Amino acid sequence: MVTRRVCCVDKCKNTNSGCVKLFALPKDSLRRQQWLGKLKLRKLRCNTKIENVRVCSIHFVTDWVPTCFLDGMPEKLGEVRAADAFEELDVINNTQEEPIENTVSSEPENEISASNNNIDVLHDNTFINEVKKLQSEITVLQEKLKLSDGKVINAQITIDNLNQQLSDSFAKLKVSEMELSNEKLEVKVLSSQVDEFQHTISFLELEFESTQVMSKIKKDMNGCKFYTGINSFERLWTLCNFVIKFIPPQHSLCKLDYATQFVITLIRLRLNLTMQDLAYRFNISLCTCSKYITFWLHAMHKTLVPAFIRWPKQENVRKTMPLCFRDRFYRCICVIDCFEIFLDRPTKIKERASTFSTYKSHNTVKFLIAITPQRYISYVSKAYGGRISDKFIVDDCELLDKLILRDIVLADRGFTVHEAVSLQNAELKIPSFLGKRNQLTNLEVEMSRDLARVRIHVERIIGAIKQRYSILHCTLNHQCTDLSGTDEERISIIDQMVNVACALYNACPSVVPII
Structure with a gap:
């Protein structure tokens, strides 16, 4: 039988296991x-x-x-x-x-016990000293531990304070983020309001500009003449009311009234402003502005042109004949000439060839104009290509049908249409040709001078029309020559512009003085 061994010290029963031996x-x-x-x-x-x-x-x-x-x-x-x-x-x-x-005998045991007692005392003192030393070290360590515990407690308090401050700062940060988001929303709302206000301001500015243009036209005679070419607002208002009588009533959804639309059309003819500029000035769309101008050009062509461009009677012309015509050209009924307006180069070859003018070296359209001796425009032909000769235009247009017996027509050297005019029992007078001769006779020179002196008025009127309505003085889009309207009344935009400009010129006092 194997027995477990135990420590023999009193009250100790440790065995040989683990860290104990x-x-x-x-x-x-x-x-x-x-x-x-x-x-x-x-x-x-x-x-x-x-x-x-x-x-x-x-x-x-x-x-x-x-x-x-x-x-x-x-x-x-x-x-x-x-x-x-x-x-x-x-x-x-x-x-x-x-x-x-x-x-072992009793005597040696007593000696050994005595020596053992001395050794025990010696070892007990050493043990006590060691225990005291250990106790003092333990005391020092406990004091250090207390100090360290105090520091730990202080550090823990500091950490708690820092955590509290951190939590407070996080809470403040969340609050500031919420405030920032609210401020951003407010900024968006304010920016949208600012945009609306700016749009309203721009709209009011445009309205103010349009009303300002109309106020200048109404109050200032020079402003009226600058914007419309009409020298007084009363005459402008009279012409507008005259045209309104022959057009349908204004629709209630129209943004601008008829008077403003009429002024827009005149400004387009007078200053040659772009459609976009006019749309900005009067706060309308580009499409609406184009529709207004097209409508009023057609309306003025239907009303003003028949009223102001009329062929005069022979008796009326002779009663008011100017002095410069009475001596040699008393029976003069009109002075004719042709003028040209530049066009963009057409895309189609046929149109490009028919509109190219060798005299101007450019693509043009040509019109025949006739004025009375009283500087009044009596006839304007339709548009012809720049390639067409003056003789062909006279033969093709309706001017010859208006001539009667003993009428005299004054023209330039290019109008060699004596036969066509003679067939109407009228007479054509043009400057004399030198031909194969060395010089002209005295009578021919005198006649040519007198003819040039009176014929120059037609060129002055042509220049005045182009100067007053600058749209005729610039290069127009070739699409203006496209015909529009019904089959019975097909007429191009450029025909309407030229005829309306001539009618408006007749509605105002002539720039050429009557002598």
Whole structure:
């Protein structure tokens, strides 16, 4: 039977396990007696073998003799009675076959016990000093621990304060973020309101500009003449009302009234402003502006042209004949000439060829105009291509049908239409040709001078029309020559513009004085 070995110190029952080790008695007799003296096992039972005695490592400070916890073990290490240790030793001894013989005499035992007592006192003092030293170190460590605990507590308080401040700052940050988002929303709302206000301001400015243009036309005669070419607002208002009588009533959804639309059309003819400019000035769309101008050009062509461009009667002309015509050209009914207006280069080859003028070296359209001796425009032909000759235009237009007996027509050298005019029982007078002769006769020179003196008025009127209505003085889009309207009344935009400009010129006092 194998028995578990236990430490023989009183109240200690440690075994050889873990970090605790059991040590046997030393073989040296002196050290063995010292061990036994410390362990208070000098008198063993007769049946106990000394080889079975064991001491655990807890009772050693050095490896000399056991000195620690010999009177009893603390609660942490466990308490065991000495009797229990002896019982276990007896059990171990009973397993042996031979009993222990007590060969040690009483006298040596007394000497050994005395020496052991001295050693015990020496070791006890050393142990006490060591314990005190350990207690002082423990006290110092406890004080340091208290200080460190205080610092830890202070550090913990500081950390708590910092955490509180951090949480407060996070809360403030969330609040500031919410305020920032609200401010952003407010900024968006305000920006949208600002955009609306700016749009309203621009709209009001445009309305103010349009009303300002109309106010200048109404109040200032020079402003009226500058914008419309009409020298007074009363005449302008009279012409507008005259045209309105022959057109349908104004629709209620029209943004601008008829008078403003009429003024827009005149400004287009007078200043040659672009459609977009006029749309901005009067706060309308580009399409609406184009529709207004097209409508009023057609309306004025239908009303003003028949009213102001009329062929005069022979009796009326002779009654008011100017002095410069009375001597040699008393029976003069009109002075004719052609003028040209530049066009963009057409895309189609046929149109490009028919409108190219070798005289102007440009694509043009040509009109025949006739004025009375009183500087009044009496006839304007339709538009012809720049390639067409003056003779062909006279033969093709309706001018010859208006001539009657003994009428005289004055023209330039290019109008060699004597036969066509003679067929109407009228007479054509043009400057004399030199031909194969070296010089003209005195009568021919005098006649040519007188003819040039009176014929120059038609060129002055042509120049005045182009100067007053600058749209005729610039290069027009070739699409203006496209015919529009019904089959019975197909007429191009450029025909309407030229006829309306001539009618408006007749509606105002002539720039050419009557002498």
